[in-house]
Amino acid sequence: MSLLFPSAVSPDLGVNIDHVATLRNARGVNYPDPLQAALAAEAAGADVITLHLREDRRHIRDADVRALRPLLQTRMNLECALTPEMLAIACAIQPQDVCLVPEKRQELTTEGGLEIAGQLNQIKTACRQLAEAGIRVSLFIDPDATQIHAARETLAPVIELHTGRYAAACNADERALELERIARGAELGVALGLKVNAGHGLHYSNVQPIAALANIAELNIGHAIVSHALFVGWENAVREMKALMVTARLAAQTQA
Numbered sequence: 702m703s704l705l706f707p708s709a710v711s712p713d714l715g716v717n718i719d720h721v722a723t724l725r726n727a728r729g730v731n732y733p734d735p736l737q738a739a740l741a742a743e744a745a746g747a748d749v750i751t752l753h754l755r756e757d758r759r760h761i762r763d764a765d766v767r768a769l770r771p772l773l774q775t776r777m778n779l780e781c782a783l784t785p786e787m788l789a790i791a792c793a794i795q796p797q798d799v800c801l802v803p804e805k806r807q808e809l810t811t812e813g814g815l816e817i818a819g820q821l822n823q824i825k826t827a828c829r830q831l832a833e834a835g836i837r838v839s840l841f842i843d844p845d846a847t848q849i850h851a852a853r854e855t856l857a858p859v860i861e862l863h864t865g866r867y868a869a870a871c872n873a874d875e876r877a878l879e880l881e882r883i884a885r886g887a888e889l890g891v892a893l894g895l896k897v898n899a900g901h902g903l904h905y906s907n908v909q910p911i912a913a914l915a916n917i918a919e920l921n922i923g924h925a926i927v928s929h930a931l932f933v934g935w936e937n938a939v940r941e942m943k944a945l946m947v948t949a950r951l952a953a954q955t956q957a
């Protein structure tokens with residue numbers, strides 16, 4: 702696990718296990734087991750295990766989070782909405798990291814980042830509550846200067862930049878623009894003293910330009926790894942993603 706940021710040999714890889722649970726829940730059975738996936742991901746090189754306890758429990762369930770916490774050798778990054786229920790669960794389970802994310806009931810996936818300025822006091826209070834429970838707080842936000850400055854005001858030590866627009870870009874020009882927004886956002890975050898993570902929609906085909914950014918400390922990736930695992934096996938899917946990240950970061954460092 703890399704301890705320093707930025708400019709480590711690779712960003713940390715947070716493997717998101719949500720969609721292992723999606724597959725389990727589709728049949729109402731107890732397999733595939735997200736706990737087994739988490740432990741195997743750690744053995745294959747994951748630095749962090751990320752899981753999103755959605756309010757509607759569409760994939761990860763409370764029991765998964767509770768059972769996994771004492772088993773992990775790395776870190777648990779629990780993603781949750783900014784609600785009293787979720788904050789109470791997080792404080793009881795005490796993951797090392799909590800990432801606060803916006804949720805909409807009908808969305809297929811997380812559509813955007815937190816609107817921090819509009820709920821500054823509520824977010825500040827949540828950050829204080831989590832910090833008092835010994836939890837490091839991350840805010841999932843769009844790579845937007847206004848949001849990054851607002852995040853700094855909450856005293857949360859970490860931000861995670863939403864890479865969804867980058868991942869969904871329709872052409873090379875659009876992708877380059879989105880990459881530039883993320884690079885500038887990461888630079889600003891680090892300048893403000895924040896740890897800067899990124900994630901959402903990243904895939905084997907688009908991860909390297911993001912992993913190359915020296916200011917990015919951690920990438921959280923799930924759906925692509927679960928999907929690729931169908932063809933190459935779970936551990937190989939994790940190893941391949943980590944290898945792409947290391948290669949991209951090393952190449953960028955060599956060029957610098």
Ligand SMILES: CC(=O)[C@@H](O)[C@H](O)COP(=O)(O)O
Pocket residue numbers: 717719752753755780802809810811841900901923
């Ligand atoms: C915040 C984030 O990007 C992930 O938690 C992602 O949202 C998980 O997958 P779903 O959005 O499909 O639940």
Ligand SMILES: NCC(=O)COP(=O)(O)O
Pocket residue numbers: 717751861899900901902903921922923924925
């Ligand atoms: N925070 C982003 C994340 O955990 C991974 O999301 P995805 O790779 O499943 O889109």
